[in-house]
Amino acid sequence: MSELLDATLRRFFAERRETHHHDADLWDALELATEGGKRFRPLLLLSVHEALGGTDVEVATKVAAAMELLHTAFVVHDDVIDGDRVRRGRPNVSGTFAARAAAAGADPGRAAGYGDAAGILAGDLALAGAVRLVAGCGAAPDVVTTLLDLLEHALKVSAAGELADVRLSLGTDGADLGTILTMEEHKTAVYSFELPMRAGAVLAGADAATCDRLGELGRLLGVAFQLRDDLDGVFGEEAVTGKSAISDLRAGKCTPLVAHARTTPWWPQIAPFIGDPALGEPEAARVRDLLDECGSRGFIEDLAAGYAEAARGVADAVGLAPDLQAWLAATAVRRAA
Incomplete structure (x- = not known):
């Protein structure tokens, strides 16, 4: 493959x-x-296509x-x-x-x-x-049209999500957790999970109901994945994740981790470090300790696990094979960089 x-x-x-x-x-x-990447998006499409009986x-x-x-x-x-x-x-x-x-x-x-x-x-x-x-x-002309419609939808939603991410990082509107989760769904889940899963199903000739359920599954997995990605952006080891563990803090990324911390009594100690372009590793280590102490890290870990569990329920309903479900779950709880 x-x-x-x-x-x-x-x-x-x-x-x-x-x-x-x-x-x-x-x-x-x-x-x-x-x-250099794991190419899980194309492999996701091919895996769904095969699981649903696709042959081309x-x-x-x-x-x-x-x-x-x-x-x-x-x-x-x-x-x-x-x-x-x-x-x-x-x-x-x-x-x-x-x-x-x-x-x-x-x-x-x-x-x-x-x-x-x-x-x-x-x-x-x-x-x-x-x-x-x-x-x-x-593929057949009607299938190509459907695929192009899915691609265009993913492009529009992802562009809106990316712009929202930049806007939220301005720190001017104090967005709540729900707003930030919606941004992450738009920025990552739609193109990384929903699009390849729907496309694989369309190519396999699946019915509309199955395609819709796979789209729902993709959105849930995508948010779980992005939540784990946000954690890696602060707590991960760059040699393992391929992602800096300090750049998100320096950029002032408005992630769910930060949104939760903003609601805790620890926020006045954390806030001066968020968005500081000169932030060094000692200060970043202090922020990590505070995010642990205030419960934000545990909250986001539990939230990611909740999305992954909801995704498993949808996968069961669709009837995906256990080995494919296991691969999807692993993808959602680990960075795939």
């Missing part, structure tokens, strides 16, 4: 490289951005590759939005091009601008590629 997926992505990039120096560099950086593996694999390109586009753009230059322990697209510009003698500001331009353009190429792969996957 993964071998065919890898081959499909390699062929996609090989067919699109141009001889012009900058074009080739951009495609090289974009292809590298698709490597080649068509499903093309759509699965589109899921990986969509994820790559969001990751590359997200790094630009967050000002990050590293992903999975190595320079990301923006970091790669910014470093090249700096090495060529550009001043830091212009080098950073060049890197961000490369990130935006590479993400655009990945988005266009995802749409192209779905449109040309070879």
